[in-house]
Amino acid sequence: MAExxxxxxxxxxxxxxxxxxxxxxxxxxxxxKAPQSPSRFKAVNRLxxxxxxxxxxxxxxxxxxxxxxxxxxxxxxxxxxxxxMMDTLNDTFIDRLQQRIADQSLDLLxxxxxxxxxxxxxxxxxxxxxxxxxxxxxxKDGKSREVQILLALMTTREGLPxxxxxxxxxxxxxxxxxxxxxxxxxxxxxxTAVHVADAGLMTDANLTxxxxxxxxxxxxxxxxxxxxxxxxQILNTHRYRSLHGTEYSIGVFRYKGRxxxxxxSPARARKDAADRQRAVDKLLKKLANSDNPREMMGRGGRxxxxxxxxxxxxxxxxxxxxxxxxxxxxHGVITNLRNIPAMELLARYRGLWRIExxxxxxxxxxxxxxxxxxxxxxxxxxxxxCFMAFSLIRHLGHRLAGLDMRLSPRGIRDALAHQQCSxxxxxxxxxxxxxxxxxxxxxxxxxxxMGVKMGxxxxxxxxxxx
Numbered sequence: 001m002a003e004x005x006x007x008x009x010x011x012x013x014x015x016x017x018x019x020x021x022x023x024x025x026x027x028x029x030x031x032x033k034a035p036q037s038p039s040r041f042k043a044v045n046r047l048x049x050x051x052x053x054x055x056x057x058x059x060x061x062x063x064x065x066x067x068x069x070x071x072x073x074x075x076x077x078x079x080x081x082x083x084x085m086m087d088t089l090n091d092t093f094i095d096r097l098q099q100r101i102a103d104q105s106l107d108l109l110x111x112x113x114x115x116x117x118x119x120x121x122x123x124x125x126x127x128x129x130x131x132x133x134x135x136x137x138x139x140k141d142g143k144s145r146e147v148q149i150l151l152a153l154m155t156t157r158e159g160l161p162x163x164x165x166x167x168x169x170x171x172x173x174x175x176x177x178x179x180x181x182x183x184x185x186x187x188x189x190x191x192t193a194v195h196v197a198d199a200g201l202m203t204d205a206n207l208t209x210x211x212x213x214x215x216x217x218x219x220x221x222x223x224x225x226x227x228x229x230x231x232x233q234i235l236n237t238h239r240y241r242s243l244h245g246t247e248y249s250i251g252v253f254r255y256k257g258r259x260x261x262x263x264x265s266p267a268r269a270r271k272d273a274a275d276r277q278r279a280v281d282k283l284l285k286k287l288a289n290s291d292n293p294r295e296m297m298g299r300g301g302r303x304x305x306x307x308x309x310x311x312x313x314x315x316x317x318x319x320x321x322x323x324x325x326x327x328x329x330x331h332g333v334i335t336n337l338r339n340i341p342a343m344e345l346l347a348r349y350r351g352l353w354r355i356e357x358x359x360x361x362x363x364x365x366x367x368x369x370x371x372x373x374x375x376x377x378x379x380x381x382x383x384x385x386c387f388m389a390f391s392l393i394r395h396l397g398h399r400l401a402g403l404d405m406r407l408s409p410r411g412i413r414d415a416l417a418h419q420q421c422s423x424x425x426x427x428x429x430x431x432x433x434x435x436x437x438x439x440x441x442x443x444x445x446x447x448x449x450m451g452v453k454m455g456x457x458x459x460x461x462x463x464x465x466x
Contacts, residue, residue, distance in 0.1 A: 047077065047082065047085045048085055048385075050069060050077065051065065051085070052385055052392070054066075054069055055385055055386060055388075056366075056389045056393065056413065056416075057413065057416070057417065058413075059367035062083070063079050065082075066078070066079050066082060083378070086377070086381035086382070086385075087378070087381070089377075089380070089381040089384050089385075090377075091380075093384070094380065097384060097387070098163045098164070098187065099187045101387075101388075101391045102162045102184075102188060104395060105160035105161060105162055105391075105395070108160060108395065108398055108399075113156060113191060113193045114157065114193055114194065115156070115193050115194045115195075115196050115218075115348055115351065116154050116155070116156065116162060116184075116191070116194070116195050116196065117154065117155050117156070117157070117351060117352055117354060117355045118152065118154050118180065118181075118195060118196070118197040119152075119197065119355045119356065120150055120151065120200075121140050121150075121151050121153075121359045121363075122137065122140045122141055122143075122148045122149070122150055122151070123151055123363075123368060123369040123370075123371055123383075124139060124141050124146045124147070124148045124369055124370055125147050125148065125149075125369075125370055125374075126370045126372070127147055128145070128146060128147060129374070131376075132168060132376075133149060133168050133376050133379065134147040134149060134168075134169060134374070135148065135149075135168050135170040136148070136169065136170060137150070137169045137170040137171070141369070146370075147169055148169035149166055149167065149168065149169045149379065150166070150167040150168065150169055150171045150173060150176060151164060151165075151166055151167075151383070152164060152165045152166075152173070152176045152177075153359070154180065155355050155358055157348075157351055157354065158354070158398055159357060159358055159394055159397075159398075160394055160395065160398060161358070161391050161394060162184065163180070163183065163184050164383070164387055165180045165183055166379075166383055167179075173200050173201070174200050174201050174203050177201045178205070178206060178209055181209075181210075192215065194216045194337070194348065195215065195216070195217045195218075196217070196218045196348055196351065196352060197217075197219055197352075198220040199219065199220030199221060199222045200220075202219045202334060204256075206219075207258070207336075210336075211336055216335070216336055216337050217335060217336060218333050218335045218337065218345055218348055219333060219334050219335070220331075220332070220333055220334075221262075221334045223262065223327065223330060223331075223332045230253060230255060230260075233251075233253060234251065234253065234330065235326055235327070237251070237264045237330075239251065240262075240264055243343060246343075247266055247267060248264065249263070249264045250263055250264075250342045250343070251264070255334065258334050258336055259334070259336070260332055260333075260334050261332060261333050261334075261335070261342045261345055261346065262330060262331070262332040263332070263342075263346055264329050264330055265331075266329060267329075268330075269329025270328075270329075272328040272329060273325065273328050276324060276328075279302035279305070280302070280305060280321070282302065283303065283305060283306065284316075287306070287314060304320060305320055305321060307320075331346075333345055333346065358390070361390060361393065361394075361409050362386060365393070365408075365409040365413075366389050366393075366409075368386040368390075393409045393412060396412060396446065396449065396450070397409070397412065399450065400412075400445060400449050402449070403445055405442070405445040407442060407445075411442065412442075412446065414442075415440055415446055416446065418437075418439070418440050418443060419437070419439055419440075419443045419446075420436075421434050421435060421436045421437060422435045422437075423435075423461065431460060431461075432460070433458055433459065433460055434460075434461050435458045436455060436458070438456070439456075
């Protein structure tokens, strides 16, 4: 700047609105509980946008986010306004949000949706106060002493989100599928994709409901819970058909008029045996260090490998170990698809790793939990904010993949963090100017993926960009 005395540096190295604004417009249109003036409506949307961007840039508490935006980005936001904004994110807003995000996912795929993956996870609170929503239950985070909620998620084969639903924490995940599916169909009745889920959903009620609607599914099979006559056939892998060019062998069976496809893999068998041995080693170490081993009886998990001999002696149950070893390397799926090759069925099922990856992104990269809110309205609003951030990161990742640029959520965040600018103000005119920094290859790819022109020269900042 030629005249330093006439200009003042306002914000140095400010992230350039984090992701381009076009990234978020698909998801951020608030629906409030009561009619509001246009200026109030615009303010709520602007605040919603900033909080989603803050979650993407650096996920932390709402209070920490507004402090960082104030000091690092020059966007002063009172924290009480954040909570007030969250209270406007009602059921109508969340329903419209899911409709719009699903539409965007389908548009990215040119409306060609072949499978929908479904899975559940739990999100814990650092609290023991329970209510109708926050409840004690089986925790997938290992936080059984704290209350939780159950989060169900549906995605495409590419990991793009289709919808989500929140259930009380004590709910069994198998009971969440039909309400979630009905919610999806009410918004998108034209979807005819194959539903894919793990063995936790293999109930007659779930499978029959899908069949009654003339839809298709591929579900993980609980092989050990099948009738004895059928399990004996499944365990006889010598009768399986080897697949040319692979280590797999396949057995195809019928169960209640459905197709049961079971695969055997020697590599999986070795892994199963190694996992069991590690569990036994940990169990023996725990027993050796315990003053009262009998207290560990009946806990489930690896503790099922111990039994009581006499009145006080606890030993390994060798019969149970041998029985478990018979199932090493076996995995099955059940389906009502009749003409798709067995390996294609298994390949579609293995795509469930995408939804598992989605939960990992939500929990690790976006820090969706632990949840510190305690009212149902704000819990739902918190999940909605995180879902918007998750959707944006997934959509951007998919667009980048189309340019042969594959970045993890952390890689995207780092690339956007390096896309910075400085804002200066002329003391005489009060006008502000933006001076962009240089950019990285990844940053250029992100802007290109979104079709946003990246400028490298200084420009005048409009008042409405404040």
